[in-house]
Amino acid sequence: MSLGQQLAQFIAAGIVNGAIYALLGLGLVVIYSVTRAVNVAQGEFAALGALLAATLASAGWPVEAVLPVGTAASALLGLLAYLGGIRPVRTASPLVLIIVTLAMHLTLKGLLLLVWGTDPYTLPPFSQGAPLRILGAVLARQSLWILGTAGVALMILYGFFGYTLYGKALRACAINDLAARLMGIRPQAMGAIAWTLAGALGGLAGVLITPLTLATYDMGLMLGLKGFVGAVAAGLTSYPLAVLGCLLFGIVESLVAGLLPSGYRDAIAFGVLVVALLTRAVLALRQGVLVGEEVLSE
């Protein structure tokens, strides 16, 4: 393979991975902007969707059914996580919230282990057939499914947030929580919607990626944290920037992983995270710093 073809291959793979991370990153941004919680358990939503889909598929369910069911199950999990874990401590400090999501991560992982054990599971690709060659890169058909489905999901979200009152209400909660309450908007209802949505996005990502990589009970942490990298670059508040950040991260990860031995792949994510943090810090400093929020509340 020529260098150009190699590069194209890496970039293509990176975009595909980036699409998955973007779905997770979006879930993180929705949760953070509406409920102020940094959700360490986001990856577990993906893991549940993936494992459930794999089990159903091996029981003979067709792919067209497995995808929505996996997504719906994770959406339900998101809702339950909100009702059980976050709503009781809704008004607590962000520190407490992040500790609670940490606890949720550990508990959910344990539950997944209990039900599915340590074995890896797999899903057949959504459509059979030879890989396709596009712009010098060879893409498995599943990759196209990923890109397509993620693209559709993003468009639906765009429509939801931009054109429906529920979506605007979610944005309103993120913009000004006090004003939203003064309008009669119930923060619990909005929180529940946000977490359900994040669960669905996570589940979708999990089901999509399983045919390419295997599903295990502990796949969540890595996936979730990679979603974080892109979301952090977006300051955890901007949807379009989070998607962009995750796509870019996917590409960078793919390019760098092509050069380093495979054991280091996960470490790359975190090297990039540090860089993202550094950039955020520099931007914050230039704007006149951290005291901004406190000051403006005068």
Added chain:
Amino acid sequence: MKPSWARRSPESARGAGGSLQVYDLQASYGPVQALRGATLECAPGELVAIIGPNGAGKTTLLRAILGLLPHRGDVLLDGRSLTALSTEDRVRAGLALVPERRQLFDTLSVRDNLLLSGFGRGLGRSRMEERLRLVFSLFPALAERPRAPARSLSGGQQQMLAIGRALMGEPRVLLMDEPLLGLAPLIVSELLGLLRRLCDEGLSVVLVEQNARAALAVADRAYVLERGRIVRSGSARDLQADPAVHSAYLGGPLKPEAPRGK
């Protein structure tokens, strides 16, 4: 010539006003007790003003009525106690607050800001459209640019939007926290005229204002709040004539200082 937005609107707030009663309301910010037992009421269709110095607890009073901070004492709307309800539910019951500094959704459009208020109060689509038309007729400046983001409006227009948002949900009692701050005098008088009209048509309004002169000029009754307590109450006219109120809020200076050396 009446200003454009003092025109009679096709639909009015006729008879929509509720009664508000507040008994011995107490609230603290951490260790600082800002409200030490305030009792007041507003009858349907009344415009009640609350005046007092800065730091007296006027804003705290409104926030406590809305349940934005924990409080002791009772808040009744049309005889029904709201004390156990959350802020959102008090709003759904019929209170509306135009908060200090407006608190608009600044990146959302004028129209969205208004619609979200209807959405929050659970109005159906057609009812929302009706209320939207009402608000636009009261504030034509908003009707001119419904899709503009709220932050691009001028100060006066933002205040109009804040009031419009509050009116969207057909409130029974409208509470306003210093709506006249930072507004040009012309807009102040227009706004006061609008409030008076809304009351005449039946809406109950509680107006907290720093600008005592303007508030007393337009109110039916008024209360004076000082350091967390109601210290005087009565009809607006009586308070305007009261020498103590007059000297404190309508332009009385401190004891003159000894001449300063420089």
Added chain:
Amino acid sequence: MNRAWFLRGCGLLLLLLLPWILRDRLSLTVPFVIGLHAILALGLALLAGQAGQVSLGQAAFYGIGAYTAALLTVRLGWDPWLALGMAVLVAASLAYVLGAPVMVLRGHYLVLGTLALNVVVEVILRNWQSLTGGANGLSGVPPLHLGPFGALRGTLPYYYLVWGLVLASLWLGHNLLRSRVGRALAAIRASEVAAVSLGIPPVRYKLQLFAYSAGCAAVAGGLYAYELGFVSPSPFGFELSIAILVMGVLGGIHHLPGAVLGAAIVTLLRELLRSLLPQFFRGGASAEYEAVVYGLLLAAAVIGAPTGLWPLLARWTRRPSQESRVQPAQPPLWRLNQVPVDPPEPARDPVVKAQSLTKRFGGLVAVDDLSFTVSPGEIYAIIGPNGAGKTTVLNLITGLLRPNSGSLVLFGSPVHMLPPERIASLGVARTFQTPRVVWDLTVLDNVRLGMHLHLQAGFFTSLLGLNHEEEASSVRQAGVLLERLGLVPHAHEIAANLPFGSLRLLELARALALRPRLLLLDEPASGLSREQRMELARLIQEIRAEGVTVVLVEHDVEMVLQVADRVLVLHQGRRIAEGPPSVVRSHPEVISAYLGPAAAEIATAGPKDLRGNRRAQA
């Protein structure tokens, strides 16, 4: 008091005699490991409890410490003590480098960053086989040697060593909390805005604390390596960081001994789980279930006992009479004669020179092309209705906000790019619209916070408790200020108990403790009674007489007109009038817009006499 000392004595005795008590019955390993974990948890408690920063990286620094010590002794033949010192240096430096970008951002970024650190460290330890021995680890780590005892082998010497370090850590932490740095940290926790306005650099202190906790973790790591003689990647994973967090939260992060308690409880629980769980679950899975237990424990602790277990225990040891904070027979802490304080040097340049200042928030223009000058030694007032931009102007002067355009010069130097703590160090102090004091410090300590810039004790000096003389002197100086403002009766009360008027005086005392050349007061009269306002006016003039320039933002227009030399009137961020009060009060635009027709009456009528009668009619 007696009960507490009794318990401490018992605890110490137990520590000393434990090896003898346990001999032949149970291994000393677990108490040794509890000691190691206690050091890790103490570092976390300091960081989280004092600086409000949650780190999930203690295990990573623990591992870095262990491996650095191991590598230097095994591969390079270094002396174990030197290697230990190097391990501390490496961990602390890494913490400094990693922490720098993170401390500038909000707290949850540190959680993510340290999470990432855990992963990276683990990956490197497992994959860089040539250096670290990979998953099999490194063996042959030599033991420490200690003079007459020779080489320290077995668990016993390390047990005493580690617990000696635990006690030393408690002592160091205790010193830190009662020092200038400890007060600064309390201020940062209570209100970063207030802290920077007093010249306290939040990022620097958080970083130092982070580096310190990393260094402590590294020491624990080294001890682990030397005791075991072997290091491998598995003990240093993410799971341990979580366990340390549980220890801290369970014990109570605001109380240092709580961390030790938490370490004991969780380590024992861990041992219990490790012997029980494999009976129910196969192989590596049991480690995962261990993590589940931690998760549940964490959630329960955070929701059920948010302040931790230690305060509950501590309450039991205190006798009822000690609950009240007022101690009647308080020895006088200061003499009442004046401690000489240098008056600020008289300035010649204008104190404040603003030119074309503009500040926008999104679409809203808060300050619009504003220019004004404040001369040395004057009382300069800024008035205008709410929303006119007055507080924004103060925030621009003190550096809390950066102007979008225009320039700001204080005492002849341009300041618009300086951070607020640097501006404070130029001699600029302020008070706030709503008092921002540290609620859980005493009045005395709050005032001493104002002296932060004039005291010297740094991080290490504070840790080692070498600041006694300076602390005593600061108490004396604070006493003088308290006396001047009539706060002496409240000196040892915590600020949370003060009435509102005294809170304002406290903020003023704190601002004066900074020995400012420029004092900015943000609506100091609001919430005060008539008598208190008069007292305030008198104080302001006294302060000016001592050579301090005062800029006063006020709503109480009449008070301002009495006290100020010059007045600036703002409307919607723009200046509409400036000049002496007599000029401003009769300025037509000002009157009609802000003071209202009644004040126009006053302006044309002239001042009232003492009985409130008008002297002249319009």
